[in-house]
Amino acid sequence: MEAMKIYREKNEYKEAAARARRKEILREGQRIFSTETFQRGQTQIHHRGTTVANHTLEVTDWALRITDALEKKGIRVNREEVLLSALCHDLGIVGRDEKFSNTLQCWLQHPKDSVEIAEDLYPDITDHMKKVIGRHMWPATPMWPTSREGWILDLADTIASMNDFFRPHHEHVLGDMPISALFS
Ligand SMILES: [Fe+2]
Numbered sequence: 001m002e003a004m005k006i007y008r009e010k011n012e013y014k015e016a017a018a019r020a021r022r023k024e025i026l027r028e029g030q031r032i033f034s035t036e037t038f039q040r041g042q043t044q045i046h047h048r049g050t051t052v053a054n055h056t057l058e059v060t061d062w063a064l065r066i067t068d069a070l071e072k073k074g075i076r077v078n079r080e081e082v083l084l085s086a087l088c089h090d091l092g093i094v095g096r097d098e099k100f101s102n103t104l105q106c107w108l109q110h111p112k113d114s115v116e117i118a119e120d121l122y123p124d125i126t127d128h129m130k131k132v133i134g135r136h137m138w139p140a141t142p143m144w145p146t147s148r149e150g151w152i153l154d155l156a157d158t159i160a161s162m163n164d165f166f167r168p169h170h171e172h173v174l175g176d177m178p179i180s181a182l183f184s
């Protein structure tokens with residue numbers, strides 16, 4: 001009985017944490033969700049079984065999970081920068097078939113395009129955040145992250161991508177909420 005109680009409490013704690021992250025993403029992401037680019041990302045297939053928009057939410061959720069774990073260990077992280085960088089990191093890949101002629105060009109260029117879009121959305125973006133976004137494709141490209149926020153984004157992108165490829169029907173960050181609800 002005691003084990004059941006611990007299990008139930010653990011699950012409740014996990015669900016509450018997931019709800020808190022979702023709330024944070026929905027609150028902080030409004031400016032990004034309202035862009036035409038993000039909304040186009042809703043229909044662009046990404047990593048075979050998902051879309052750029054879904055992948056973006058997934059990466060952001062993982063980035064916050066990693067941040068929570070590090071903060072619990074007493075490691076300071078710029079949470080806002082992690083959150084916004086994750087939400088912006090693949091905006092530059094929207095329209096990939098028209099923009100890029102091959103995969104390598106896409107890998108090298110889309111992070112730079114994402115930085116430009118992030119600059120339009122947040123004119124006072126720091127050079128540090130530009131690096132976090134611009135270096136998220138390591139090890140596919142040789143530009144490795146240079147900060148803890150950069151490593152968090154890189155790791156979150158890798159985990160979410162593996163989820164996209166190997167668990168195509170994984171649970172959705174938004175739960176039962178349709179992604180179109182983000183734009184209304
Ligand atoms: Fe990317």
Ligand SMILES: [Fe+2]
Pocket residue numbers: 055059089090157
């Ligand atoms: Fe990504």
